[in-house]
Amino acid sequence: MKNIISILSLLLISSIAFAEMAAPIAKPQQGVNKGEELSWVDEQIKAILPPRKGTSVAYIDTVTQPFIFVIVTKTGKDGVAVSKTSRVYKRSWKAPLKVTIIINSKALIAGKWCSVNDWVQGYKVAAIGENTVKLVKNKKTKILSIKQDNRKIQINTK
Structure with missing residues (x-):
């Protein structure tokens, strides 16, 4: 019985000593605030954060x-x-109906590539020409054309 008690006490003492060596308990220094102890962590986080970009x-x-x-x-x-x-009503925004470019039988209208019989903002693409696009909605026809903004740029369609 004495042997068992001495073995158990020896194991207990060795486990406590091992625990103290593995993870020593950090005692706060006298006169140091906990916020001051961890202020270096905030500085390190600020150093690695990417800069904020505003508008x-x-x-x-x-x-x-x-x-x-x-x-x-x-x-x-x-x-x-x-x-x-x-x-309060939510405002719905639609891109303006504008032809940006016409290539072969496709046209870029309001940021969307369209061909004949496609629909864009409630209009049906009826025809695509060299410089114009014909749109139809409720028997109303709208003709969109490519506008040449810069006189130095020439558009050759042949």
């Missing part, structure tokens, strides 16, 4: 409001305003 004020000025605010006024029988309510 220019000129770009922000070009951004349009994504919502439409409508104030509805209800009037009584005598024509006097009875109540005002406001409603």
